[in-house]
Amino acid sequence: MEDEWVSLFSGGKDSSWALYQALERGLNVTRLLTVHPSDDSYMYHVPATELTGLAAESLGIELIDVHPGDLEASTAADSGEQGDAELEPLEAALTDLQSEIDIAGVTAGAIESEFQTNRIQGMCDRLGIDLFAPLWQENPRELGDAMLDAGFEIAIIQVAAHGLDESWLGRTLDAEALDELEQLNDEYGVHILGEGGEFETLVTDGPHMDRPIELEYETEWEGTHGRLVITDAYLG
Template sequence: MKLGILFSGGKDSYLALQYASGENEISCLLTLESKKEDSWMFHTPAIEWTKLQAEALGLNHLTKETSGIKEEELGDLKSIIESAVSKHSIEGIVTGALASVYQSTRIQKICNELNLWCFNPLWQMPQNVLLQELISNNIESIITGVAAEPFDASWLGRPIDSNCIDNLLTLESSHRINPAGEGGEIESFVINAPLFTKSISVTKSQKYYSNFSGRLEIQEAFLQ
């Protein structure tokens, strides 16, 4: 089946892509670039650098700017999916949704309207299992956003490796965070993975942080 991937550049959308690619043809990536950092539907940190990931993956990449206004952004999502159907003849959409009923039901509704299959390969996966899947599958990602106590600026740009995962699981117990960031506590950006033909090197970045909330702005990056 020919599929399009709703792709934010983060660990979840990449892992969903890798799972879906096993028995399906991945035709394209679909990325929504929100004008609002606190979009209800879409990941925003480092979203402009998904172009490098698409190149590393060797996949067609459709992008569309969206207002980020709750519910209105769904019209932009439907529009980009319609473009993927028209340009690449996709038969289904893959998402990295893990537990968000708000996101998954709205994407499913659009897919139903367009007569497309909606595939959520990570749905209800335990968050500790998802994090371990990153290590098992040699998926290298960095933290590009934080939005919860007790995260400080030192977390921005940090690789999500075994030590980082141990720390996240400890915070799950002590501060009741979602260790995989399902509640928006952390955002990520994949810099290397099995389906990449080249890795991404981030050579210049800037941290913006205040009151347990921050983001890493990637200013320069290239494939190597």
């Protein structure tokens, strides 16, 4: 029987692109795995992870939810220790899954973060599985263009960076937005794809999804940062 792949999945554009690329290459992705962190995380995408259930339904792939509790607010002395602590529930979930299926590897959406990638690679080494990270060290603008060319519809759901104001909340990440983000990258060092937490996204539709995710929301703005407060979400 063919080995199975697990997609580390937040619903955001980067993990969604890694999943899409895996499917395009014929990898047998049979599980999505979402870690639901608390309000602050060094390792994981935080906002709107509760919507991954809708995405999984549209994708037709089984979802595994991991709730690490308050590990993020533990007694970790620094970001490195916190990152290690945050990895533990993910590794435990994959270890449990290995008792059920033969896992070939996991997909991950890291672009430049060695903090994340080194930890995920170490975890894969310990579990004896592969890591598929197709965004790793690719050009951010070219990645953004590729996502749009493939038909991804991407909503910006949280912002926290110089140059990004309330008007970005709920905005579609399109070619015009990427142009503006390139300018903000020159002026302020904003990562074009927001990998440093400058902004967070939700993929609401794509070629690998059967139905789009429709959102109803309000915006919450606190001076220099803000987010969408999603009041309803459903498949169109």
